[in-house]
Amino acid sequence: MNALTNLLVPIGIGAVAIVLAMGLFNMLRGGSADRSQKLMRMRVLLQFVAIVIIMGVIWWRSA
Numbered sequence: 001m002n003a004l005t006n007l008l009v010p011i012g013i014g015a016v017a018i019v020l021a022m023g024l025f026n027m028l029r030g031g032s033a034d035r036s037q038k039l040m041r042m043r044v045l046l047q048f049v050a051i052v053i054i055m056g057v058i059w060w061r062s063a
Contacts, residue, residue: 001060005057005060005061008053008057009050009053009054009057012046012049012050012053012054013050015046015049015050016043016046016047016050019039019042019043019046020043022039023036023039023040023043026039
C-alpha cells in the first residue's frame with residue numbers, strides 16, 4: 001500500500017500543475033474565455049481530489 005500512496009500524491013499534484021500550466025498558456029496566447037473557465041473548474045476539482053488524496057495518505061500512515 002505504501003507504493004500506491006507514494007505514487008498517488010505526485011500524480012495528483014502533477015495533474016493540478018499540468019492543468020494550471022494549460023490555463024496559463026491559454027491565457028497568455030489570448031485563447032477562448034470559455035476554455036479558460038473550463039480549465040479553471042477542472043483545476044479546482046483536481047485540487048480538491050489532490051487534497052483528499054494527501055489527507056487520506058496522512059491518515060493512512062498515522063493509523
